[in-house]
Amino acid sequence: DQQVKQNSPSLSVQEGRISILNCDYTNSMFDYFLWYKKYPAEGPTFLISISSIKDKNEDGRFTVFLNKSAKHLSLHIVPSQPGDSAVYFCAASTPTQGGSEKLVFGKGTKLTVNP
Amino acid sequence: DVKVTQSSRYLVKRTGEKVFLECVQDMDHENMFWYRQDPGLGLRLIYFSYDVKMKEKGDIPEGYSVSREKKERFSLILESASTNQTSMYLCASSLFGLVSYEQYFGPGTRLTVT
Numbered sequence: 456d457q458q459v460k461q462n463s464p465s466l467s468v469q470e471g472r473i474s475i476l477n478c479d480y481t482n483s484m485f486d487y488f489l490w491y492k493k494y495p496a497e498g499p500t501f502l503i504s505i506s507s508i509k510d511k512n513e514d515g516r517f518t519v520f521l522n523k524s525a526k527h528l529s530l531h532i533v534p535s536q537p538g539d540s541a542v543y544f545c546a547a548s549t550p551t552q553g554g555s556e557k558l559v560f561g562k563g564t565k566l567t568v569n570p
Numbered sequence: 571d572v573k574v575t576q577s578s579r580y581l582v583k584r585t586g587e588k589v590f591l592e593c594v595q596d597m598d599h600e601n602m603f604w605y606r607q608d609p610g611l612g613l614r615l616i617y618f619s620y621d622v623k624m625k626e627k628g629d630i631p632e633g634y635s636v637s638r639e640k641k642e643r644f645s646l647i648l649e650s651a652s653t654n655q656t657s658m659y660l661c662a663s664s665l666f667g668l669v670s671y672e673q674y675f676g677p678g679t680r681l682t683v684t
Contacts, residue, residue: 464610487671498574498660498675499613544613548671555601555620556664556671557628562612 458482459547461561469569474532476564478545481526485547489558490519490530493542502543503530535568542566573597574676576661582682589648591679593661600666602644603673604628604636606657613660619644620666651683 460479468474478488486507491499505512505519505528512519518531532539542565546558577592595602603618605628615628617636625636633655637645644663648655658680662673 461612489672491675496579496678496680498662498677500675501672504672551618551620551626553620553624553626555618555626555666557601557603557615557618558671558673559615560605560613562610 457562458485459545459559459561461543461545461564463564464562465565465567467567467569468535470537471534474530474535474539474566474568476530476532476543476545476566478528478530478561479526480528480547482547482549482559483526485549485559487548488519488521488528489546489548490517491544491546491560492539493544493563499544532566535566537568537570540566540568574661574663574674576659576676576679578679579677580680580682582684583648583651584684585652587648587651587683589651589681589683591646591648591659591661591681593644593646593663593676594642595644595661595663595674596642597663597665597674598641599663599674600641601664601673602638603662603664604634604644604646605660605662606630607660607678608657616646653683655681656683657681 489504493499545561619638
């Protein structure tokens with residue numbers, strides 16, 4: 456049962472255009488969402504996050520939008536650059552039995568930005 | 571600057587061997603995690619620990635065990651390696667109670683079991 460879904464395995468855009476990566480979730484108890492970027496042979500790095508009390512968070516070229524009623528979030532990259540080519544993972548935070556918290560990840564979307 | 575290190579970048583082991591993957595973080599984080607990443611399957615949580623000697627199973631714990639004797643070190647153990655455990659293994663850590671829930675990842679260990 457996949458609680459965080461990234462339905463597009465890959466996305467290709469031209470340099471300078473907008474990249475939109477989508478993520479859907481099923482658990483309405485999720486209250487915090489994160490996007491990670493991963494280059495080959497490296498660990499994922501945190502990109503941007505959003506709390507469920509917000510519907511938008513912006514950091515430079517990166518903006519995350521959250522639509523709670525649709526259980527959908529998206530990451531916008533404007534303008535896209537070749538260095539943005541990577542796998543992007545959507546993640547949601549959920550509590551654990553021990554009172555801590557863990558992340559549930561989607562399967563990732565491979566973004567290719569063509570020069 | 572935060573840092574999570576993993577003992578090996580690449581590892582080749584034979585079927586049936588006992589394999590130890592080590593992870594060390596220098597951020598005094600309470601939480602530590604082990605994931606595996608496989609093509610088309612994303613990041614799947616194997617085990618995590620929220621304190622020394624405390625652990626919880628993740629989504630795919632079968633065939634693995636963990637050890638956390640010190641706060642900064644979290645080990646993943648493959649009791650008897652099998653070919654289906656060939657994967658990229660990623661360690662991460664996070665601060666307990668941090669509102670952002672951000673996890674910091676190590677560079678990964680590419681394990682091949684032959």
